[in-house]
Amino acid sequence: MSHFHPEIRQRAEELVALYPRARSAMLPLLHLAQEQDGYLSEAGIDEVAALTGTTSADVRGTAAFYDMFHLEPVGKYVVGVCTNIACLLAGGEEFLEHASQKLGCAVGSTTSDGLFTLEETECLADCDKAPCVQVNHRYVRTTTPATFDALVDELRDGKLDNDVPAHGTLIRVRRSGGLRVPRQEIVDQRALSTAARAQRAEEAK
Amino acid sequence: MAVLDSPRIVSSRSQYADSYTLSRYLATGGYVALRKALTMFPEQVAAEVDAASLLGRGGAGFPAGRKWSMLRKSPVSYLVVNGDESEPATFKDHFLVERDPHQLVEGVIIAAYALQVSQAFIYLRGEFALGLERVQQAVNDAYAEGALGSKIFGSDFSIDLVVHPGAGAYICGEETALIEGLEGKRGFPRIKPPFFPAVTGLYGEPTVVNNVETMSNLPWIVNNGGAAFAALGAGRSTGTRLFALAGRVNNPGVYEIEMVKNTFRDLIYDPQLGGGVFEDRAVKAIIPGGVSAPWFGPELLDLPLGQDEVGEKGSMLGSGSVVVLDETTCVVRAAWRITKFFSRESCGQCTPCREGSGWIERAMYRLEHGGGRMEDMDLLLDLCDNIAPGLSWPPQQTTICVLGSSIPSSVHSAIKMFPDDFKAHVLHGGCPHD
């Protein structure tokens, strides 16, 4: 019995087919598991282990290496506030403190209504908009406490559901189909072009 | 005076709100370069890149043409584009993937053709959710246009391109760790030698890893020729480059300007660029090239923005990031926060980086918050020396990868340039800036 819903399972198999080795689909599959469950459940991890040909311990350990994967449930909105150098210079630490107050939860934890998780992040690559904030990995350009408060209220009211999908849904654009080129076609072409190039090099002498 | 008349090589479409759409791309010369490249022999395309003397735009600044020529001959090879931009205060690839994804895709296909690789991958950091969507859309559009897939644009060349998301790990920006991530593993960098990607890369096959900005230059280079690119800039630093200016400036942002002809002062003060320091304060220090780079003092403001020029003065142009610290900045806090970054991002494989970064971070924290001792400065420098022996630039390393040898940069710079600040923290029993 697959833990993945049929549509997710379908997408999972398509992802595996994009790579020469099944294990390469590990990160995209983990994102997919998180999309279904909101976080990485044990059943999701077991499923990814089966799809990538390794053990649950290995998958879990790999997932834990990366910041975007959560092994415990998180809020519907994961709010990331950067405090790295550019944001530090722009008052990022104070901003983080404010965010914690406004949301009503400590940094690194989730609000009791399960709506928000607040994280202190490293550089989000948006430094000219410091202090930088992402919600579910979408940039929300609020640089003042007031605009942050307004954002939180909008999120609470569900007004931004189109812009900010629930945590887990990362890429909303589906790839338009699998690989188009059969492996043999690549092999044959490259052999021909290598030979042709060698020929040209000979003639150039 | 800033030199601002160079062509917009990678940021030509930034004026359009719909710069990322296929229609805008096609209307502004999109896919002309690829069609042209397909009429050339692969090695001719590579020769243009070589002639352009295009230095890698990721951080190491290794010439792209030379990297391409080192690709070991093999029936199977790969092209992997490094879009894992996570070097603090660097945000120029972010700009490219969100604002001109088609240009990136076209550049990647051109490179794939020149290198005759078996498959190409674009690895984007997972936090670029919008960027991933836009690049995926651009890839879909490319397939629909016939620029990807079987026998592209009616040529004899077939190629598939896969967009691959990261999941939040700075170390995956290191090329061998990127490959590990693409293989579905933890981002543990490999030891070089022997694991130079051009020799033994993805799945053990020869692999070229190039930065997003590097790839984005290719359409223009093919259209205008490598010589035209090399005619810009000076010395080894040819062409234009995206600089990501941040910190205490009036107009932080991404600016594409000609290399070497422009200086740090131009970038920071020109009204069309940085617009000067916040509230006209004095520059205390500049961090060129990302937080892995040693700092410069204000006496180097007139240094040209060139790879070798910066290298000779003991730092690096790196990822093209420039952060401005002003007289109100606490350098101890800044260096502490940078060290904390390295400690959190250390992959953990090797002892000096894993343990050293944590130790230095805790000592710096203690200094900032009142527990500092006079001997801490020598201790910190010695710990840095144990990670990067000699504290030279370019650094030596006891670690597996260059993250380790980047740890000392900020601490060493801060102590060397601002010893009085440190002493003040000790005497004051905390941060005098608070």
Place this chain on the structure above:
Amino acid sequence: MTDVIRTTVSITVNGRELEVKTGELLIDAAERAGEYIPRFCYHPRMEPVGMCRMCLVEVEGPRGATLQPACYLHVNDGMSVCTNSEKVKKAQDGVLEFLLANHPLDCPICDKGGECPLQDQTLAHGSGETRFVEEKRHFVKPIEIGELVLLDRERCIQCARCTRFSAEVAGDTEIAFSGRGDLIEVAPSPDKPFNSVFSGNTVQICPVGALTAKPYRFSARPWDLEQVESTCTTCAVGCRIAVQSSGNRLTRVLGVDSDPVNHGWLCDKGRFTLDSVDQNADATDVLDPATRMVAPMVRVNGVLEPVSWGEALDAAAKILRDASATPEGVGAIGGASLTNEGAFAWERFVRGVLGSDNLDAQFGDGLDPVLLQALPRATIDETASAKTVVTLTGDLREELPILFLRLRESAVRDHHAIVEFAFGPSALRPVARLSLVVRPGEAHLAARCIADRADAPTGVAFTNEELFEARRLIGESGEGVVFVVGRPNVAEDPRVLEDAIRRFAERFPDAKFLVALRRSNVAGALDMGLSPRLRPGRGFELTSKGRDTLGQLEALRRGDQKALLLLGGSLLGNVADVVGATSALEKASVIAVTGHGGPSLAFADVVLPAAVAHERSGTVTNIEGRVSAVAAKIVAPGSAWPDVAIAAELAEQLGQSIGLTSVEQTAKTIEESTGYPALSVANDELHDGAVVGRLDATSLRHALDPMAFPGIRSAESVGLASYTGATVETNAVDSVHTRPATLDVLGHAPNLEVPLADAYSLRLVVSRRLYDRGVAMQGSPALDNLIKATTLSLNHVDLDRLGVEAGAIVRVTGAQGSVRLAVQLNEEVARGSADVAFGTLSATGEDALAALLDPTSVISQVRVETR
């Protein structure tokens, strides 16, 4: 003009020019030359990772001297290395200081203290005081990551030795690095604890006290321990071990790196069953295999009473005298639990003193020993380096775990082909090049098809494609091929497999065979003649008419045989037909010579207590025919005697002599009278043993890596010689006085009547589990929770056909009755067959095999019904 391939290159280390092996790792080359480079993560039996950075040395390059990890560099001609410059020393000091920064000051309470590479290397290369004044990292500790292994996260130095072992050697990746940076922890999946049968190896190779073993934890300090090198006899692989004791109490077993055998690894059963030896001397239930027999006993008024040796021997002699009045009235069963010397003594007693040919060290659970003797034999090394290995065995990870590791390495690292006759679930399946599905009663057909290039007959599980691939991988003459042969299914007539083996041996004359019989020293016992047609020294006697075990049990039931000498008490725990054996024992007069209790003792008239493993010296023989020494480390409890003494005294009691006085003298006699290696091995400092009849079988031990054998700086310091290689001259079998059997003495192959596949029945496969209910497990409570409840396993096709859900309780009917069992799903079970572990109990607690086995047929078939 030919290119000379150089086998050595010239490098300079600290100014000294050295000739080292081409392609060797610098760290190894330097160590061989006496320049020891400190290290943590490097392990000679795993791929290097260059992570700890302790082995950094200065290597001259185009940009001057740079620090490089010695474990990661292969030597190049002209390489110039400095291992003791100021820069190197500072780097080493730096690494140690970094490691110790967060390392807890646990030495006083840490198992590793005294044998700790971190302690040792800090003393040698580190500074005396720390400059770290910050708060150390703290974690909850220790954590149980498995049944036997505890993790202390604060002590862990993230060297990855344990996770690399799990992924690379054991191949089960049950533990892995989780997290990043200094928060990396070694972790299993939360619902799948680290219960690999190889988990104990990670404790041994952990260079600090992060991983500790529950059974050993806090029990001793290394400087209190005495040790000897010995051979493990829990199974028949014969891994080299160091046995450690303190005050006549066994404390620990460590793996010793023997190049031809176990590479330093042990399975957890061999490692953690010491308690079964010396912790149950006070127990009194003689029917419990855990109980040690410490006093001679005689049955008086139906109850076994302790008596003196004199009385017991007297009673035993009387039984034997009375029984000998009937021709063929006595016989002996057992012997796998003996040393070669013990087996030799009993052989002399039964044949020489009693004049009987009725001996058998197997319990009907093995293979025809004459056939095995006739096969050209392979060593484990030869099997691991063969380009193709064909296995006709059960799940080797359950039966001979370290052999499984050797084969797995050969397939995964060296890309050799394993052709697996797939009788049921097997840990080799994921790495086998080909799995040929074979149901009970089909193995000989598959062998015939391969040998004769015939098509698969209708109705069998294997396909023509599989046969074709098998033929291709085996080749024309079998050159470079090793067949690993065992007894995968006790419910199948052994002649099925014997037919297959014989066919392969005849058809592929260049192939060799590794005999994978699993129990303890069964190979040695057979070589000492404990089988009707075998004679001591791997000899053979064609005319012998003695009874094997099943023959003796039959004769005891009929009354043709009167008395039985049980060598080791485990007959009823190991024989397939328990009902038949029980009724035989009921009728017989039984003398049990055993160190442990067991259900068989319910029928013993006399019990003579024997010394067991670690209490007796001598030699044993493993699956490849390697004779190696076992050493006594503790004194046997109570008045238990070594078997040589018991046999000698019993002979005396009968007024005769077997001419053996001591273990040493017996070993000498074996060697002198048969040429079989014995005393020379026992006295040989090399300890790795000698393979019978093989002059070319090398006996190497790598220089013991002090890190692999933790904390011991040099093996010399603890009395273990460290050798880089030596070849031991063995006595060629030709000098043996009775020649071994050859294939032509086997006579005609029997015509095996295999019943047709019945649409309603399933063919029974009885497989083995490592954690069974035998002596070693019963006496070792530490492993109790690892014993999995076993049940009947079916393929999903059969479950669907029967309309049964996995987990349901069903009625299973066999030739001798019915039992209720739960069924489970296992896709590796062949369709049309059902797998059950030996010793499985029914839902009502009876032995399942008693009902399901059909001793009259070549295969056993069962019906499964939902009611």
